[in-house]
Amino acid sequence: MSAAPTWGLVVETTVGTGERKHTEAQVVGHVAGSRQEALEELERRARSYSPTHPLSPRRRRLLRVGDGFLLVVDGAWQSFVTRFTVAELLEDSAAPKAPEPVVAAPPPAPSPPVEREPELDADGVPVRPAWLGRRDLS
Numbered sequence: 001m002s003a004a005p006t007w008g009l010v011v012e013t014t015v016g017t018g019e020r021k022h023t024e025a026q027v028v029g030h031v032a033g034s035r036q037e038a039l040e041e042l043e044r045r046a047r048s049y050s051p052t053h054p055l056s057p058r059r060r061r062l063l064r065v066g067d068g069f070l071l072v073v074d075g076a077w078q079s080f081v082t083r084f085t086v087a088e089l090l091e092d093s094a095a096p097k098a099p100e101p102v103v104a105a106p107p108p109a110p111s112p113p114v115e116r117e118p119e120l121d122a123d124g125v126p127v128r129p130a131w132l133g134r135r136d137l138s
Contacts, residue, residue: 003032004032004033004034005032005033005035005088005089006030006031006032006088006089007030007031007032007033007035007037007038007086007087007088007089008027008029008030008086008087008088008089009027009028009029009030009031009038009041009042009045009084009085009086010025010026010027010028010068010083010084010085010086010087011025011026011028011045011049011082011083011084011085012024012025012082012083012085013025013051013052013080013081013082013083014051014080014081014082015052017078021078023081028045029041029045030089035086035088038086039068039086042068042069042084042085042086043069043084045084046062046068046069046071046082046084047062049071049082049084051071051073051080051082055075056075056076057073057074057075058074058075058076059073059074060072060073060074061073065083067085067086067087068083068084068085068086069083069084070082070083070084071083071084118130
């Protein structure tokens, strides 16, 4: 049985203004499961995302594209775009190592009942007769 794929949730957004305006990308989360589950989580994040620019948004449009969503926010002078993408994680050089599987030790075997020496009176006769408490003597 193979493990479910891990999907990276990638956000590429416009930062800066004017000639310094550029796009930066970051992985904002991971979803282990189906691509559809990853897209649902990405849509939830895209709908609630509030970009830094523009400072005075006039129009906000969220569009579905093949592998994610595109958010276009128009400001007074410029439009800013944020792309939300689902991508399958194939390799991660900084991923934590998977824990070693723990093999449970078998339960200890029950110890045999300890036979006690019968309590004897001064004459060496057992204080409690051996037949007392036996259920098979009814």
